[in-house]
Every structure is written in C-alpha cells, then in structure tokens.
Amino acid sequence: MFLYLxxxxxxxxxxxxxxxxxxxxVSCRLAVERRxxxxxxxxxxxxxxxxxxxxxxxxxxxxxxxxxADNVAVARxxxxxxxxxxxxxxxxxxxx
Numbered sequence: 001m002f003l004y005l006x007x008x009x010x011x012x013x014x015x016x017x018x019x020x021x022x023x024x025x026v027s028c029r030l031a032v033e034r035r036x037x038x039x040x041x042x043x044x045x046x047x048x049x050x051x052x053x054x055x056x057x058x059x060x061x062x063x064x065x066x067x068x069a070d071n072v073a074v075a076r077x078x079x080x081x082x083x084x085x086x087x088x089x090x091x092x093x094x095x096x
Contacts (some may be wrong), residue, residue: 002016003018004018027053029048
C-alpha cells in the first residue's frame with residue numbers, strides 16, 4: 001500500500017510504501033523511480049534507497065518521510081544505492 005508519492009523536479013517520483021505489518025511491526029520502504037516517462041517504467045523495479053521496520057506505520061512513515069521530502073537526501077540515497085550495486089556487481093564478476 002502506497003503511503004506517499006511525490007514527483008521529483010527532474011522527472012520521476014519518490015514513493016513510500018508499506019510492505020508488511022505482522023502485528024508487532026510494520027515494514028516500509030522508500031523507492032525512487034528515476035524514469036519520468038511512465039511507459040518506460042513497465043517491467044522496471046525502482047531502486048529502494050531505504051527500508052525500515054517500526055512498531056507503527058506512522059513511526060515508519062515519519063522516518064522515511066524525512067528522506068523522501070528532501071531532494072538532497074533522495075540524491076544521496078541514490079548515490080549510496082548505486083555504489084552498493086556497483087560493489088556487488090564487481091564482487092560477483094558482473095559487468096558494471
């Protein structure tokens with residue numbers, strides 16, 4: 001279930017989505033769809049730049065919203081995601 005969606009200045013969107021809630025905790029994730037053309041988004045999983053598990057949905061949302069509402073924090077999250085992906089691909093021998 002999507003809790004938040006915001007368009008980015010250069011195109012694309014940032015979303016916060018509740019991914020589970022087992023009674024004792026709620027998991028949410030923050031994803032960034034960098035493709036501004038919705039037709040190009042099909043079949044593409046947007047990068048998840050932050051995930052959290054919290055006692056309540058509002059607590060999880062509040063934490064991720066601080067990132068989602070800040071363009072610099074979103075950009076920083078994307079850079080970290082890209083660096084982790086490159087490191088993982090390099091370690092597995094995949095081409096970057």
